[in-house]
Amino acid sequence: MKTPESHIIVIFGASGDLTKRKLIPALYQLYINHLLPDNFAILGTSRTSLTDQEFRVRISEFLPLSDESNSLFLNNIYYQTIDYELNDDYAKLKWRLDELRLKHNILANYLFYLSTPPDLYDVIPEKLAFANLNFQTDGFKRIIIEKPFGNSLQSAKKLNISLLKNYEENQIYRIDHYLGKETVQNLMVTRFANGIFEPIWNRNFIGRVEITSAESLGVEGRGGYYDHSGAMRDMVQNHILQMVGLVAMEPPVVIDADAIRHEVLKVFQSLRPIKPEDIPKQVIRGQYTTSKIKGVSVAGYREEQGVDPASHTETYVAMKFFIDNWRWAGVPFFIRTGKKLPTRVTEIVIEFKPTPHHLFEKSAFHINQANQLIIRIQPDEGILLKFAMKEPGAGFKVNQVNMDFHYSDLAEVLLPSAYERLLLDCLFGDATLYSRGDTVEAAWEFIQPILDSWSNEPAIPIYGYPAGTWGPHESDGLIEGETNWRFPCKNLADDGLYCEL
Ligand code: BG6
Numbered sequence: 001m002k003t004p005e006s007h008i009i010v011i012f013g014a015s016g017d018l019t020k021r022k023l024i025p026a027l028y029q030l031y032i033n034h035l036l037p038d039n040f041a042i043l044g045t046s047r048t049s050l051t052d053q054e055f056r057v058r059i060s061e062f063l064p065l066s067d068e069s070n071s072l073f074l075n076n077i078y079y080q081t082i083d084y085e086l087n088d089d090y091a092k093l094k095w096r097l098d099e100l101r102l103k104h105n106i107l108a109n110y111l112f113y114l115s116t117p118p119d120l121y122d123v124i125p126e127k128l129a130f131a132n133l134n135f136q137t138d139g140f141k142r143i144i145i146e147k148p149f150g151n152s153l154q155s156a157k158k159l160n161i162s163l164l165k166n167y168e169e170n171q172i173y174r175i176d177h178y179l180g181k182e183t184v185q186n187l188m189v190t191r192f193a194n195g196i197f198e199p200i201w202n203r204n205f206i207g208r209v210e211i212t213s214a215e216s217l218g219v220e221g222r223g224g225y226y227d228h229s230g231a232m233r234d235m236v237q238n239h240i241l242q243m244v245g246l247v248a249m250e251p252p253v254v255i256d257a258d259a260i261r262h263e264v265l266k267v268f269q270s271l272r273p274i275k276p277e278d279i280p281k282q283v284i285r286g287q288y289t290t291s292k293i294k295g296v297s298v299a300g301y302r303e304e305q306g307v308d309p310a311s312h313t314e315t316y317v318a319m320k321f322f323i324d325n326w327r328w329a330g331v332p333f334f335i336r337t338g339k340k341l342p343t344r345v346t347e348i349v350i351e352f353k354p355t356p357h358h359l360f361e362k363s364a365f366h367i368n369q370a371n372q373l374i375i376r377i378q379p380d381e382g383i384l385l386k387f388a389m390k391e392p393g394a395g396f397k398v399n400q401v402n403m404d405f406h407y408s409d410l411a412e413v414l415l416p417s418a419y420e421r422l423l424l425d426c427l428f429g430d431a432t433l434y435s436r437g438d439t440v441e442a443a444w445e446f447i448q449p450i451l452d453s454w455s456n457e458p459a460i461p462i463y464g465y466p467a468g469t470w471g472p473h474e475s476d477g478l479i480e481g482e483t484n485w486r487f488p489c490k491n492l493a494d495d496g497l498y499c500e501l
Helices: 017-032 052-060 068-074 087-104 123-130 153-166 182-192 230-248 257-270 276-282 418-428 437-456 473-478
Strands: 007-012 040-046 077-081 110-114 141-145 172-174 206-214 283-289 291-293 296-298 316-321 333-338 345-352 372-378 382-390 398-406 463-466
Touching: 007 017, 007 087, 017 040, 017 052, 017 068, 017 418, 040 087, 052 068, 052 077, 077 087, 087 123, 110 123, 123 141, 123 153, 141 418, 153 437, 172 437, 182 230, 182 372, 206 230, 230 257, 230 316, 230 333, 230 345, 230 437, 257 437, 276 283, 276 316, 276 437, 283 473, 316 473
Parallel strands: 007 040, 007 110, 040 077, 110 141, 141 172, 206 333, 283 463
Antiparallel strands: 206 345, 283 316, 291 296, 316 333, 345 372, 372 382, 382 398
């Protein structure tokens, strides 16, 4: 199997949770699957003072127990304490990198992973450049930046400007872990590798598109961060809009980073801005309140640790919007996301228009049983098609049936984690599944007026919803007519209010 060139991965913020829970396990999986080169090293850095050995012990907790490869892998891991603001510490970092290169016979290929608080996203790259660690003459120098990329349009622009002072765009990898999900990538394959979908993937046949990204968990100890972010910044501006981009984009000319990201950018540029007076009607925000789930009392958002007891931060967003281009003219897009909803599920529903003439009008088959193609991102990853069938027996009673494909049916398929895929892509220099600077800004352009309205007009309501329910009732009103959101269950092929959650 092809492996990347020898390299050193430097993780900034290595004492944090992401490193232990996601990055190191992902790198370990790449290692045991022989996807890393023979010569590589990982250097963790953070303010915490630790020795190499102490760092190894910390992270080994997140690796398989007493696995032989485990200790071989750990031999490539090092640690260095750093004061992020000190130029001298970057000079020391450079010496350490030289030392590790000599020891492991590695080229000067460096991947810098920024998993620190966001206020360091401009500081660290600038200091690295000060130590000449941005020049690619002797090997690649790439930077991965965790989300959030800015917390407003203005700060995202500022960050882009600051990074581009010392780096080329193709050295900057803005991560959105949703793009690393196998099922999100399969969206492109579903659309562009099948002859049957693309001809009907437009306003003539599609009545609406719905994207749900629900979580059953709450803020899980991240109250301090979340209370300054909220669902719009945490999920909509990035993960959900990226899925909208892949559902709505035109076929790219080729599968490569620029061709795909160019098409996504066009979608974002075509998002119809929501007028200030329409925001209260088209964008519903909610916050979970205390309730009982399966008989157990659950705290409301305002009681969570790190959250202001009078907080107005949204833990739920549902919105309706349009994409003003030829393909999607007039087709409403509905998206919703929230914490403490009944189940963890992310899926895309493509709802087709009803037949032009209703031959079976008087039967049980009515409008909210339109054909739907459901692309399940997680869990029970797969694809479901809902269509009408005659009920056996007298007359023409029509009912809706399911045709479903589940990834789990593929023998021995283990879906790699998003971080495995994304780290490997970056090591190969492939930015297809990373966000480009202009697309991030275009996504912010769409979101920012909504955030501004919310902060400038306190009269715009934030609706409470009991933890464990599908969000405020007001979001049902977004979808006109007899149809409603699909209420997904844990299992792809089930839906309705009563199902396993
Ligand atoms: C993160 C958000 O980016 O995505 C979290 O900060 C959220 O709040 C998470 O829980 C959801 O990711 P996943 O992969 O669990 O759907």
